[in-house]
Amino acid sequence: MRNVAIVFRRELASYFATPLAFVFIVIFLVLAGAFAFYLGNFFERGQADLTPFFTFHPWLYLFLIPALSMRLWAEERKSGSLELLMTLPITLWQAVLGKFAAAWAFAGLALLLTFPIWITVNYLGDPDNGAILAAYIGSFLMAGGFLAVGACLSATTRNQVIAFIVTVVVCFAFLLSGLPMVLGLFQGWAPQVLVDAIASFSFLTHFNAIAKGVIDLKDLVFFAALIAAWLSANAIVLDMKKAD
Amino acid sequence: MIEVNQLTKRYGSLTAVDGVSFKVDAGEVLGFLGPNGAGKSTTMKMIAGFLAPTSGRVSVCGHDVVDEPIAAKSVMGYLPEGAPSYAEMTVAAFLEFIADVRGLTGADRRGRFDDVVGRLALGRVLDQPIETLSKGYKRRVGLAQAILHDPKVLILDEPTDGLDPNQKHEVRSLIDAMARDKIIIISTHILEEVDAVCTRAIIIANGKILADDTPEHLEARTPSGRLEDVFRSITLGTAAHA
Numbered sequence: 001m002r003n004v005a006i007v008f009r010r011e012l013a014s015y016f017a018t019p020l021a022f023v024f025i026v027i028f029l030v031l032a033g034a035f036a037f038y039l040g041n042f043f044e045r046g047q048a049d050l051t052p053f054f055t056f057h058p059w060l061y062l063f064l065i066p067a068l069s070m071r072l073w074a075e076e077r078k079s080g081s082l083e084l085l086m087t088l089p090i091t092l093w094q095a096v097l098g099k100f101a102a103a104w105a106f107a108g109l110a111l112l113l114t115f116p117i118w119i120t121v122n123y124l125g126d127p128d129n130g131a132i133l134a135a136y137i138g139s140f141l142m143a144g145g146f147l148a149v150g151a152c153l154s155a156t157t158r159n160q161v162i163a164f165i166v167t168v169v170v171c172f173a174f175l176l177s178g179l180p181m182v183l184g185l186f187q188g189w190a191p192q193v194l195v196d197a198i199a200s201f202s203f204l205t206h207f208n209a210i211a212k213g214v215i216d217l218k219d220l221v222f223f224a225a226l227i228a229a230w231l232s233a234n235a236i237v238l239d240m241k242k243a244d
Numbered sequence: 245m246i247e248v249n250q251l252t253k254r255y256g257s258l259t260a261v262d263g264v265s266f267k268v269d270a271g272e273v274l275g276f277l278g279p280n281g282a283g284k285s286t287t288m289k290m291i292a293g294f295l296a297p298t299s300g301r302v303s304v305c306g307h308d309v310v311d312e313p314i315a316a317k318s319v320m321g322y323l324p325e326g327a328p329s330y331a332e333m334t335v336a337a338f339l340e341f342i343a344d345v346r347g348l349t350g351a352d353r354r355g356r357f358d359d360v361v362g363r364l365a366l367g368r369v370l371d372q373p374i375e376t377l378s379k380g381y382k383r384r385v386g387l388a389q390a391i392l393h394d395p396k397v398l399i400l401d402e403p404t405d406g407l408d409p410n411q412k413h414e415v416r417s418l419i420d421a422m423a424r425d426k427i428i429i430i431s432t433h434i435l436e437e438v439d440a441v442c443t444r445a446i447i448i449a450n451g452k453i454l455a456d457d458t459p460e461h462l463e464a465r466t467p468s469g470r471l472e473d474v475f476r477s478i479t480l481g482t483a484a485h486a
């Protein structure tokens with residue numbers, strides 16, 4: 001645990017050592033706001049809730065989270081620091097967890113900084129703050145899911161651009177699998193079990209369930225299992241492909 | 245003591261290291277010599293626990309590198325080829341990170357930190373990001389990281405590559421000063437370095453050990469008495485295509 005914390009601190013500090021932290025947070029906040037106000041018609045709806053804000057989170061994460069995760073391991077590979085990290089007395093798992101936790105905490109910080117919109121909606125009306133808190137938790141969990149996918153794919157290459165593009169594509173598939181138009185492709189012929197299985201892999205399905213204000217155990221388990229599975233794959237990929 | 249027993253590494257059909265065995269005792273400075281691509285770095289990466297051997301064993305101070313990686317890595321300091329580090333970190337932050345990982349605390353930590361910074365003359369650049377440093381400084385940061393916890397075993401992959409003659413001399417003095425009670429393995433293709441710091445040299449080509457002797461004995465093998473001629477006659481015989 002001590003070693004996880006050491007890796008975590010170093011990784012998190014490295015975000016702030018470069019303009020990356022600043023650029024990411026500013027763009028995240030601007031886009032989150034722009035989507036909520038312009039596309040989501042935050043004011044015009046005349047309802048005191050944050051639905052227009054959270055609705056766009058999956059799509060925002062689709063491009064921003066891979067930008068955060070692409071450097072996680074690809075950069076270590078490229079610079080050779082992976083060799084240094086792997087010959088220090090820390091285990092592979094401590095390194096994987098520490099780096100992932102740092103990226104997740106950073107995404108969490110960006111999310112926290114959207115708090116003015118929460119204050120705004122409370123000023124304008126009388127929203128269901130429990131539901132908003134649940135949506136924040138759901139959004140944070142979804143960010144973790146995206147990040148775990150990105151961390152694993154970043155470990156497969158030394159090229160950050162490749163890591164970014166592949167992560168976007170895989171995350172897109174995870175998002176889309178819950179949309180009616182995708183499920184419609186299967187509904188005609190495939191057994192209902194398969195359609196349900198595909199739908200159950202969707203980030204959207206689980207995020208929307210939580211965003212409605214209901215934190216169901218099965219949605220929590222989904223994200224926890226997803227993160228655990230991708231991080232396991234991350235560790236395996238690193239172990240197998242250390243030399244390249 | 246380091247014991248390397250029948251160490252082999254294969255990449256598909258390519259055998260990078262082929263049944264290498266040797267022992268190193270405390271107080272020895274072992275020089276690894278060989279042409280580029282001979283398997284020097286691969287052998288060192290396996291000793292340091294970065295690459296898993298295809299077969300064979302490495303034991304460092306009684307700890308098997310594969311079975312007890314953390315114990316083995318704890319007693320080792322390793323400078324990878326090219327001295328990689330975290331470019332965006334400052335020298336001080338990077339060394340603090342290494343001190344954290346190595347579990348150094350309190351007065352011991354302060355003492356080790358100051359000692360290493362002094363020995364490698366890093367005082368002036370402590371607050372600079374590593375990416376802004378010259379090649380010579382980067383190499384010294386890599387060395388500082390390797391010796392920070394005063395390890396019993398030092399594995400240095402081309403420690404003087406990219407240094408100017410004065411810096412090379414300083415690094416050699418540093419190795420000399422630490423040699424008495426440590427095991428040091430360095431790889432190099434600078435032959436004068438072997439004469440200057442090593443008590444023993446292993447010449448390796450195509451993944452196999454071709455000679456394992458003191459520099460003096462190796463030099464005695466040719467009439468000219470020059471290590472360079474020994475190196476050429478030994479490695480060209482079997483690695484003419486390399």
